[in-house]
Amino acid sequence: MQDILCSSLGDVAKKLGNGDISSTELTKASLQAMDETRDLNAFITETNELALAAAVQSDQRRAAGNSYGVLDGIPIAIKDLFCTEGVKTTAGSKILGNFVPPYSSTVVKNLERSGTVMVGKTNLDEFAMGSANMTSHFGPVKNPWKNKDGQELVPGGSSGGSAAAVSAGVVFGATGTDTGGSIRQPASFTGIVGMKPTYGRCSRFGVVAFASSLDQPGPMTRTVGDAAIMLNAMAGHDVMDATSSNKTVPDFTAAITSDAQGLRIGIPEEYTLKGMPADIQDLWDQGIKWFESMGAECKPVSLKHTKYALPAYYIIAPAEASSNLSRYDGVRYGLRIEEAGDSLDDMYEKTRSEGFGDEVKRRVLIGAYVLSAGYYDAYYIKAQQVRTLIAEDFKKAFAEVDVLLTPSTPSSAFAIGEKMDDPLAMYLNDVFTVPASLAGLPAISVPVGLDSGGLPLGLQLIAKPFDEVTLLSAASALETAAAFDLFKFRKDVS
DSSP: GGGGGGGGGGHHHHHHHTSSSSSHHHHHHHHHHHHGGGGGGOEEOOOHHHHHHHHHHHHHHHTOOOOOTTTOEEEEETTBBBTTTTTOOOTTTTTTOOOOOOOHHHHHHHHHHHHHHHEEEEESGGGOOSSSSSTTTTOOOOSOOOOTOOOEEEEEESTHHHHHHHHTOOOEEEEESSSSSHHHHHHHHHHEEEEEETTSSSSTBBBOOOOOTTEEEEEESSSSHHHHHHHHHHOOOOOOOTOOOOOOOOOHHHOOSSSOOOOOOEEEEGGGGGTTHHHHHHHHHHHHHHHHHOOOOOEOOOOTTTTHHHHHHHHHHHHHHHGGGOOOOOSSSSSOOOOTTHHHHHHHHHHHHHHHHHHHHHHHHHHHHHHHHTTIIIIIHHHHHHHHHHHHHHHHHHOOSSSEESSSSSSSSSSSTEEEOOOOHHHHTTTTHHHHHHHHHHOEEEEEEEEETSEEEEEEEEEEETHHHEOOOOHHHHHHHHOOOOOHHHHHHO
16 A cells, blocks of 8 residues: 555546545555654644545545545645644744644645645744754754765755655645745755746745745645646635736646657756756756757856845845744734733743744844845845846846756755754755746756765756746656656665
């Protein structure tokens, strides 16, 4: 039974449809796998009883001929940044450690309407602030992969718990959120597919906010086809989210192909970094060869403001975070720390000091600084102007090409404990993913091979706004050429 957990979401959906397996059997296998991989610390909250009840309901619908569709009865995981009615939602923080929301996020509701079975809420960097899943109040998440020395590795962040759960064979898909690369980077580190849709494609309503102009929910799966299936369910206009797009959502599964013939692939010159590991450059070169062998045209393009993307991001995102996190004051909900005789200011200070971790405090302080009088124009406004220039670079490039091909990350997964004493080194993990986030573009990381140490690496594809169909089609072609086998490769390495 456990072998079926290594299947793709699409394949297991067919087995459910054919009656080869029931959702109850599948869910029990998923819950068993979650128990067997608990040392990964991928989950903050396990929802066994709710999952089994949902699985029984799915089986009853199928028996009555009333299936909700492809996702009906499929076990998935939800990043613990999405509000779930009646189920604890912590954002990986002590300050929300016992918060139980009275409503569910729109994305969660959409997935529930598709019949998915939520087996648990996954661990994450606190308030999605991190690139290694080491800042969670509930402890670090471990990557299912280990290096050749047997060291425990980070899964990437902030959606590291979701990535680990999918990569370990616990669930067939999971939700993530991507602010500057928090879906794509952990996907690359764990050998899975991670997709950031166009900003506004999926509703942010009910998703605990980090940086509102950047946050975007997306799917994390084992195959590109599975990502399309999940995105079909997740996407759509939402009147509860003012930034939600009202553009028609196409049937991504029906629209994508694996045909790269005639596709114009842009290779950004600025993504070749000084000192970039040879393994990453070699895989990038291989990706170009794969596309050319399939009839695509690969040509160099320039995104000349790319070098300013990371510093601009680490001004804009902390600024928005400092504003969003001001609501956690101990008054309305969440943790409250106070003593007899404390003033309101004392309660604010003690609650936030004890409730927030170091990385969150660091970003709140940076954000408050760049928004303060005398610095707002010099830093925040300037960063927004740079953001506009970066978006214009992409617009010019897409006048010549259909998609861009880049590395997903500047390295493979590193050992737990590395880089934690150097925030700047940690922030550099997002160097390839941040530009697309600043421009609000759809992007996807596809696993394509292993580095010299036997660890997975991904290549990133970026497309025009709301052109997820072309993005998924190109990604499917890349996936076919790479023929990356998640479970076989990890078994061979171990």
